[in-house]
Amino acid sequence: MVVCFPFVGDSIGGSHISSLLLIKELQKRMVEVVVLVHQDGPLVSELKRQSIPFSILDLGFYEGSRLISLTSFIRVFQVVRTLRQLTRSSKFDCVHTNDMRMHVTWAIVAAVSRVSHIWHQRTVFPDSSLARLLIRLAESRIAISNFVYASFPGKLRQGTYVIANPVEEFDGCSKDISEYRDVLMLPRDHSNSEYVIGSFGSLTEVKQPLVLVKAISTLQKMVDASVVLAIFGIDKGDFTAKMNQEAERQGWSDKLVFLGLKRPVEPWMAACDVIIATSIADGLGRSLMEAMMVGTPVIAVNSGGHKEVITHDKNGLLVPSTPDDIATAIALVLNNHDKRNELIRSGRETAHTKFGLSRHTDRILNIYKGHK
16 A cells, blocks of 8 residues: 655644654555655654655645636646646655645645545644635545544544544653753753743744733742743743733843744753643644653643643643643642552553544555555
């Protein structure tokens, strides 16, 4: 079986990490996977880091969300014609897409090439007439959570699989965790009396970055030690400046650090005392799953897919989306060692049993086999 995984290439996020985990596991199981990248960018660096073979197409793709104009149609037609020739010559059995731009581009390619298309929806389904039209061409549809599944147009839910994203086993770090922790605390004067709170993911409006900063401002007054807030991810707005301004206004901007995108991410997570997710619309919550696997307690806003990862007060804490509630939950975990250890133990168990890579791959392979 030959499975094509096309990507845009201009970004890397949780959906890409989940896809690459699946690709590597499929390759171990002797499935021939062809990775195509439409343009050079951050994803290419990650593919190289993970030693995953790929080809750069240097081709366009459809970026809109609505029915296309005549000009767009001509441009898309030219791309589709090229991809159709590639699809047929490569003898793909199916095309597995993982983000909206690839969904709408390759849905057309797969249809005209008479190749099975698997539409893997990893975010809330958009309000897009084009997406609603083209998803009907896909032979199989996958949603990463019940939250994402519920966002599908009513009739499209029937026959859609709900399969949670996987996380990789964590076997420890090649370097001592203290080395990563030292990086988080520099260039400040620091001691063992500091806590590190980590937030992982791109800075966007739905991630509520200013709510997080206000929560840490409140937390600083609730614990005996000082608190460092470490932000991991790409700023997709002007949030870095806004967060710095708010932290400076509260008098702790020297303890707000921006680390950007880090790969592998697991050692950085292990170096944190708590990981917090303040997004109000995560499809599932990959950072929570990864944190559970490495043994760092998690707290998340009680919204979206977070509720399918965390069972409140068992493997993590779910809280209202207010600074005071978030700060209170973090303080509880920092001050109560028994509760902290309970959350870590149960979190690891959840990561292994519910989000294991082997189980995830088994379910995907069963879908592939239905298209042979």
